[in-house]
Amino acid sequence: MRVTISSQYSGFNRNINDLQEKINIENRKITTGKKIQELSDAPEDVVDIKRFAAKIIQNEKYLDVLGETVIELQAVDETLFNITELMNQARQKAIDASNSDANAVIMISEYIKGYLEDIVKIANSDNGGKFLYSGTVTTSNQITPIDPSSQRLPYEIVKEEGTAENPSGLRVVFHGNNEDRIINKSSSDDEVISQKSSDIFGENGEVFNSLIELINSLSYTTDGELRNADSKFTIQDMANINKTQQDLANQSKNIDMFTSRSGAVLNRLEDYKFNLTNENVRMKTYRSYKEDTDVAESVLNLKREETALQYALQVGARINTVSLFDFLR
C-alpha cells in the first residue's frame, strides 16, 4: 500500500489525540477520586450507585430518628421510674399512716398530696417541647383549658366542691388522648414510641384517683368531715387505706410492666440502629467499590499512557524528517 503524506500525519494526529485523552481521563480519576466521570463511562454502575445513594440517605435519616427516639425513650424510662418511686413512697406512707396518730396522719396526707403533685408534674414532662404522656396532643397550643382547668398542660390537678365520695374535691384532669405516636424505623417497619396515658395512669386516671382516695381517707372521716387531732381511724377508714394501698401496689406493678415494655422498645431500636449502621457501612463500601478510583491502577495507567505518548511523539517527530528531496542537489 502506498504511504502518503496525509495518511502519515492523520494517523499520527489521531494517535496523539487518543493518548492525550487517555492521560486526561486518568488525571481526572486521580484528582477527583472518582472513577466514573460521566454517565456514559459506566451506566450500569451509575444505576447501582444512585440506588445505593438513596438507600444510604434514607438509612442515615432513620439512624438520626432512632437516635433521637432512643433519647426520648430514655426520658420515658426515667420518668416512669420516678413515678413508680413516688407511688411506692405514697404506698409506704399509707402503711405508716395506719400505725400513726391523727396528727401524723394529717401530715402524711400532706405528703401524699405532694406526691400527687410530683407525679402530675412528671406526667407533664416533655422531651424537646413534646409532652411524653398525652398521646398525639403533644404541645400546649393544642390544649384549650376549660373551667375549672386553667393550664395548657396535659395533666392538671383541679379542686372542685367536695362531695361525699370525694370530700377533698381534688381531681386530675387529662387534656391529652390515648392515640399512639408512631415513627418509621425502616423502609418497611414502624414502631409505636409513646406510652398511652390509659396504660400508665389507668383508663380513668386510676393512679391519680388512688392517691386522691388516699388523701380523702387520711384527711377526711367517713362522714366527709375534715379529720382533726382527735379523730380516730375507723375500721372503714382502715379498709379504705388498705384497699388504696393495695391499688397503688397493683398500679405500680402495672407501670413497671410498661417500663419493661418501653425498655424492650428501646432495646429493639438500639438493635435496629446497630443493623442499620452495619447495612450503611456495607452499602458505602460497595458504593465506594463502584465509584471510587483505584489509585494504584490509575497511576499505573497514567504512567503507561505517558510513556506511550512520549514514544509516540519521538516517533512522530521522525515522520518525513528525511525524504528524497534531502538528497537531491
Add this chain to the structure above:
Amino acid sequence: MGLSALETGKRALIAQRFGLDVTSNNIANANTEGYSRRAVSYSQSESLYTAGNFIGTGVLVQKMRSFREDFFDREVRNTFARQSAFLQDEKTLERIEVIMSEPTESGLNDDITKFFTIFDELALKPESLGLRDHALSLAQTVVDKFNRIGQQLKDARQEVKKELDDITGNTNRLTREIANLNLAFSANKSLSTDQSQTMFDTRAIRLEELSLNSDITVSNNEDGTVNVAMNGINVVTRNIATELEIAEEIAIPLPAPGQDPNEIESETSYKLVKRGSDGRILNTIEPDNGKFASLLKNINITLDGQDTTGEFSVFTKINQFAAKFVENVNDLTMQGYGMDDNGETPPGLNFFEPNIEGVKATALTIAINKDLKNNPRKLPLSDMPGTVGNTAIARKIARLANKFDFIEDSTYTEFYSDLIGKIGSISQEAKKSRETTDLITDQLSNQRDAIMGVNLDEEAINLIKFQQSFQAASRVVNSVDEILRTIINLGL
C-alpha cells in the same frame, strides 16, 4: 534528421515540462484536503516513413489522469454520514448529562430522597417549626432542580433548533455550489483536463461536506454532472438545487377547565421539507444518518417535553417524573391537617402546584403551593384534626421513598436511576459507534489516500525523471542545433 529531430526534441521538451508541471502541482497540493494526485501518460507521436523505414517523431502527452475512485468516494460519504450522526448524538447527550448533574451527590434523586426522609424526622418531631420550615426548604430545592433541568432541556432544544437552521443553510449553500459546478461541467465542454479534475475534486469535497449533514445518493449523468438525493428526494438535479427548510408543526392541546389558555404549552415538532414554488410542502425528508438525522431525532423526541412517540425522551420522562412527584405528594397532603386545623374535614391543601384538575405539573411549572410556602404551621402532617403529634400523613409521605408504584410500576429511585442509566447507555453507545466509525473512516480514508494521495518521495523521483528527460531533450535540441550549425557553416 535535421529539422525533424529538432521537432522531436521540441515535443519532448513540451511533454517533459508538462510532466514537471504536474509533478510540481502534486507536490504543492500534498496537504490539500480532497486533492487527488495527477499523473501524466505519454504516447508516441506518429512515425514518418523515411528512407524505407518508419522513424518515430517523438512524444505526445496523451492524457492527464486523476486517481479519484467512485467506490471510495461513495463509501467515505456513507461513513461520514454515520460518523457525523453519532458525533452529533454524542454532543447532545453530553449536554444532557451535564444538565442532569450526574453522577454527583447533588442530583435530583438525592434531593428528592432528602425531601422524603425529612418527613421521617417530622414524624418524630412534628411540633418543630424549624423542621417544618426545613422540609419546605428541601421541597424548594427539589422544585428549583426540576425547574432548572426543565429550563436547561428547553434551552438545549432551542440550541438544537439553531443548529438545525445552520445545517439547513449550510446544506442549501452546498447544494447550490454542487449545482453550479454541474452547470460548469455541462456548459463548458472545452474545459482543460486540469480544470475539470480540479472541479471534480471540488465537487467531491462538497459532496463529502453534504454527507456530513445527511446520507446522500449521488448518481452520475453522461455530461459529467451529478444528481444528489437525500432519503430518495432529489436535492440537486443537474444544475438545479432545491432549497430545503425546517418546517414547524404546532399542536395546541385544549385547555383543561379552569386552566389559563396562555399557560398551555404547545407541542412543536420540526421536519426537513422541500417546498414547491407555491409554498406547499412537496416532500418531507427523513434522513437516516448525518447531522440532520441526529438533530431531528433529538429535537422531536429526546428533548421534546411532550413527546408522544413512545420512544426514549429525556424531557418527557423528566416531566412525567415531576407530574408523578406532585401527584403522589398532593394525594397525601390533601387528606392532612396542619398544626392549627381543627375542622372536621381536612383543609385539602396541595403541597405542590399546579393544582388544576386535569393539568399535570411539568419540570418547568412545578412550584410549592403559595399558601404553604411561608407558613410551615399549615404543613399537613396529621390525619386527625387538632392533634399535632399524629403524624400519619408525614409517615406516609416518608414512605413514598419506597413506594413500589410511585411511577411506571417502580419506585422513584428505580425510575430515576433507570432514566440516567438509559441516558448513559445511549451516550455510551453513541460514543462507541462514533469510535467505530472513526476507525472505519480512517481505514477508508487511508485506503483512498493510498490511491489518490501524494507521496513526496514518489514525486521527487518523478521530478528527477522529468528533469532528466527535459535535460536530455534539451541536449537533443542542442545537438541538432550544433549539427545544423556545422552543416550551415560547411557552405561558407
